[in-house]
Amino acid sequence: MKLSRKNPEQTAAELGEALLKELTVVSSFKVIKGFLNLILADEYWVDFLGSNFSQDDFGFSPESADKKVVLEYSSPNTNKPLHLGHIRNNLLGFSLSRILKAAGYPVVKVNLVNDRGIHICKSMLAYARWGECETPESSGMKGDKLIGKYYVLFEKKYKEEIKGLIEEGLTGDDAAKQAPLILEAREILRKWEANDPETVGLWKKMNGWAYEGFNETYKRLGVDFDHIYYESQTYLLGKDLVIEGVDNGVLTRRDDGSVWIDLTSEGLDEKLLLRSDGTSVYMTQDLGTAQLRYDEYHPSQMIYVVGNEQNYHFDVLKRALAKMNKPYAARIFHLSYGMVELPEGKMKSREGTVVDADDLMEEMHATAAEMTMELGKSSGLTDNNANNLFEMIGLGALKYFILKVDPKKNMLFDPKESIDFNGNTGPFIQYTYARINSLLAKAEGLGMMAFSTPVPGDIALLASEKETIKLLMMFPQALMQAADELNPANVANYVYELAKTYNQFYQEIPVLKEENAELRQLRLMLSVFTASVIRKSLKLLGIDSPERM
RNA sequence: GGUCCCGUAGCUCAGUUGGAUAGAGCAACAGCCUUCUAAGCUGUGGGUCGCGCGUUCGAAUCGCGCCGGGAUCACCA
Numbered sequence: 280m281k282l283s284r285k286n287p288e289q290t291a292a293e294l295g296e297a298l299l300k301e302l303t304v305v306s307s308f309k310v311i312k313g314f315l316n317l318i319l320a321d322e323y324w325v326d327f328l329g330s331n332f333s334q335d336d337f338g339f340s341p342e343s344a345d346k347k348v349v350l351e352y353s354s355p356n357t358n359k360p361l362h363l364g365h366i367r368n369n370l371l372g373f374s375l376s377r378i379l380k381a382a383g384y385p386v387v388k389v390n391l392v393n394d395r396g397i398h399i400c401k402s403m404l405a406y407a408r409w410g411e412c413e414t415p416e417s418s419g420m421k422g423d424k425l426i427g428k429y430y431v432l433f434e435k436k437y438k439e440e441i442k443g444l445i446e447e448g449l450t451g452d453d454a455a456k457q458a459p460l461i462l463e464a465r466e467i468l469r470k471w472e473a474n475d476p477e478t479v480g481l482w483k484k485m486n487g488w489a490y491e492g493f494n495e496t497y498k499r500l501g502v503d504f505d506h507i508y509y510e511s512q513t514y515l516l517g518k519d520l521v522i523e524g525v526d527n528g529v530l531t532r533r534d535d536g537s538v539w540i541d542l543t544s545e546g547l548d549e550k551l552l553l554r555s556d557g558t559s560v561y562m563t564q565d566l567g568t569a570q571l572r573y574d575e576y577h578p579s580q581m582i583y584v585v586g587n588e589q590n591y592h593f594d595v596l597k598r599a600l601a602k603m604n605k606p607y608a609a610r611i612f613h614l615s616y617g618m619v620e621l622p623e624g625k626m627k628s629r630e631g632t633v634v635d636a637d638d639l640m641e642e643m644h645a646t647a648a649e650m651t652m653e654l655g656k657s658s659g660l661t662d663n664n665a666n667n668l669f670e671m672i673g674l675g676a677l678k679y680f681i682l683k684v685d686p687k688k689n690m691l692f693d694p695k696e697s698i699d700f701n702g703n704t705g706p707f708i709q710y711t712y713a714r715i716n717s718l719l720a721k722a723e724g725l726g727m728m729a730f731s732t733p734v735p736g737d738i739a740l741l742a743s744e745k746e747t748i749k750l751l752m753m754f755p756q757a758l759m760q761a762a763d764e765l766n767p768a769n770v771a772n773y774v775y776e777l778a779k780t781y782n783q784f785y786q787e788i789p790v791l792k793e794e795n796a797e798l799r800q801l802r803l804m805l806s807v808f809t810a811s812v813i814r815k816s817l818k819l820l821g822i823d824s825p826e827r828m
Numbered sequence: 829g830g831u832c833c834c835g836u837a838g839c840u841c842a843g844u845u846g847g848a849u850a851g852a853g854c855a856a857c858a859g860c861c862u863u864c865u866a867a868g869c870u871g872u873g874g875g876u877c878g879c880g881c882g883u884u885c886g887a888a889u890c891g892c893g894c895c896g897g898g899a900u901c902a903c904c905a
Contacts, residue, residue: 314848356905396905510905537903546831547901554903561905590832591900617833618898625898654867672867684841687833689898691840700867702853703841710867718864772842775852786860786869828867 291315322736324748325801329734331751332808338755338815340383345579347385349572350376352584353502356393357489358402358430359628360423361496361636363619363692364586367681370821371616372584373502374682374767377819382762387576390504391568394486395511400467402426403481404460405433415488421637423492426485431628436460496636501674501821508568514559516567520603521552529602540599550595565596566603573607580610582765587615587687614765617689619681634694643673646697647706656828671823672706678822679705683771703775705822708813711778713828714785715810722791722803734801743784747805750777754812758819767820774816781809 295308295315306320331337352372355361361369376386406413406429415422437460444454455461470478497503521538524530530552532538538553552563572581583593593613600608618625619634626633648669651657657665680698684690700706722728740748750773757773760766790806793799814824 393905398905535903548830551903556903558903560903564905586899587833588899589905592905594832615833620898650867654865656865656867680840688841689834693840696839696854699840699854702867704853704867706867707853710865714865714868721864768842772852775842779852782868783870785864786866789864791864827865 321738321740321745324740324745325734325736325738327752328748328801328804328808332804332811335811337812338758339381342380342383342385344385346383347387347576347578348379348580348582349387349389349576349578350379350582350584351389351391353390353497353504354393354585355390355493356398357423357426357486358398359427360421360492362626362628363634363636363639364626366500366636366639366677367616367619367690368584368586369497369500369502370678370681371614371686371767373500373821374678374770374819375582375584375614375765377821378758378761378767378770381758381815381819384580384762387506387578388504389506389508389572391508391513392510394489394509395471395482395514397464397468398430399482399486400464400471401433401437402430403478403485404464404467405429405436406485407481415491421492421495422488422490423496424637426489426492431631433460433464496640499640499674500636501823508571510564513568513571514564516571517563517565518553518557518559518567520566520570521563524552524603527603529604540595540602542595542598542602545598547591547595547598550599552599562592562596562599565592566599569596569600569607569611570605573605573610578610580612581607582612582614584614584616587617589613590615612765614686616686620689620691622691622693622695634692639677640674643677643698644669645673647673647676647700650700651828668825668828671825672700672709672828675705675709675817675822676700677705678820679708679771682767682820683775685768686766705817706828708774708778708817709822709825710828711782711785712810712813712817712824713826715781715806715813716826718785718790718806719803719810725791727791727799727803730800730804732797732800734797734804738797738801741784741788743780743787744802744805747777747780747784747809750780751805751808751812754816757816761819770816770819774813774820777809777816778813781806781813 291310291314295310295317298305298317299308304319304323305317307318309316309318350372352375353365353369355365372388376388379386406426409432410429413425415425418425420428437458440458440460441451441454444458445451449457467478471482521530524540525532525538530538530540533555535555536553536557537551537555539549539551541549543549550562551560552566554560569581572578585593590613593611593615597608597611597613600611620626621632621634623632648657648665651665651669651672657668660668676698681690683703698704719728753773754777757769761769784805788802790799790802793802817824
């Protein structure tokens with residue numbers, strides 16, 4: 280506009296004229312309120328459809344080694360079972376791994392298991408004292424649930440002790456520090472660090488139970504990892520880095536021997552990196568594991584899928600590494616996701632207001648089964664196939680429900696209103712896929728799937744056909760944006776839009792009954808293409824596409 | 829209190845590198861199955877985009893100030 284020095288209407292009109300003359304794909308244009316709207320010839324859309332509908336790698340980019348990414352997610356504590364918050368973490372992490380791979384980033388999926396520390400010792404202590412040698416086998420409980428039970432038991436008994444001490448006149452703080460149970464838990468931690476055989480034995484046994492339980496949950500959720508780190512093996516890392524920092528003068532050692540980093544000039548506080556007794560804190564370890572990952576993989580990016588409650592921690596981590604002149608400081612990215620809240624507020628393990636991961640998946644399965652049978656869609660299936668279908672639908676609903684929301688935002692989950700299966704949901708998209716699949720199978724049976732001749736360019740497209748092709752064309756863009764923004768919701772919202780638009784087409788335009796072979800072929804191509812893009816999109820979200828439902 | 833994030837329809841969410849009349853789903857109401865799967869499609873109603881000021885030809889989008897909600901500020905992880 281500045282170039283033409285004319286008003287928007289006039290400029291647009293002149294531009295439109297010129298483009299109409301120069302480009303054959305531009306069939307006409309309109310100027311509305313100063314906006315130039317170009318109408319592309321139907322031939323353009325038909326050509327695009329014909330040359331891409333059967334390309335399996337449509338929208339995907341080849342991997343390039345210089346874009347390697349280390350992606351950490353899940354990172355559970357071994358003292359309690361996984362809950363809905365972990366589900367969000369795992370689904371985000373796993374979906375991102377697929378999105379990044381599809382966008383050309385080689386991805387290493389890593390999990391850093393917090394298998395040591397005072398919280399495990401609490402479970403160990405409660406178990407040793409009150410467990411009566413119970414095992415997952417003897418109790419019939421999943422291993423992680425069993426551990427969680429003793430963690431809760433510890434907290435309960437501990438609270439009772441504190442209450443008693445307060446009644447004896449101690450302050451809350453003192454009571455919490457002096458309760459015999461916590462002192463004993465600390466003693467167990469000390470013994471563990473001293474490699475006491477009995478303590479380490481119990482620790483190994485109980486962690487083993489936790490892993491068995493986690494693996495079951497991971498498997499059902501459909502997530503996995505390329506490498507698992509254990510904090511028991513990494514918690515001593517980072518001390519060298521801190522010492523090095525002291526020697527270089529970027530960190531300060533106080534008189535009591537503790538080491539600190541001063542970030543006050545950057546608007547943050549001073550942060551402890553080594554205790555006065557020389558032991559590590561959480562930050563120390565994260566400094567060390569960052570170095571470890573960098574040395575092992577030389578990634579271009581190190582992504583941490585961790586809740587937004589640790590924003591400050593990662594801020595400090597990045598700045599600390601930058602201050603220590605580590606080349607990978609700038610490659611660290613904290614994918615900070617919001618909390619999953621219940622109607623009554625944040626989930627709290629101690630108050631028993633957590634939504635258990637296994638229970639939730641089971642409920643989703645049951646709801647899917649109920650709904651499918653109610654609709655009579657499972658008739659003719661073997662029990663095994665029916666169960667697989669219920670699982671696909673139930674988990675599809677759950678995964679889509681979580682992934683369609685922008686990761687950085689808090690989200691609400693109301694257990695009383697079970698997750699929907701209609702409208703903007705996973706099953707809606709799965710259903711669209713299944714219906715296309717059924718349509719194509721029928722076409723195959725009728726011998727209509729041999730696309731011998733290319734579709735001629737002079738076919739006049741109907742509105743919903745054109746809209747669907749437009750959306751198909753946008754798939755690569757949606758994928759790229761999801762990868763750039765590390766946001767699976769872009770893919771989720773895209774595929775919903777695609778399914779919705781295709782459904783409109785499906786509802787109003789006949790395919791198999793179309794007499795004109797060229798039109799029929801075009802609509803079948805459109806269906807093949809849509810099915811393929813839906814399946815790929817769902818796969819990027821970790822959701823399976825059922826052949827029928 | 830310091831720092832950071834969020835506030836869009838009754839509810840759950842899109843839309844935010846500034847652009848056209850702010851969109852979906854759920855819930856409510858009204859239609860569409862002798863025609864490819866009705867977990868679908870079509871339509872109706874529903875909005876001071878938290879409030880105010882500013883920047884701009886133009887603001888849900890950018891800036892400042894309020895209000896409301898959340899997170900975080902441990903020799904915890």
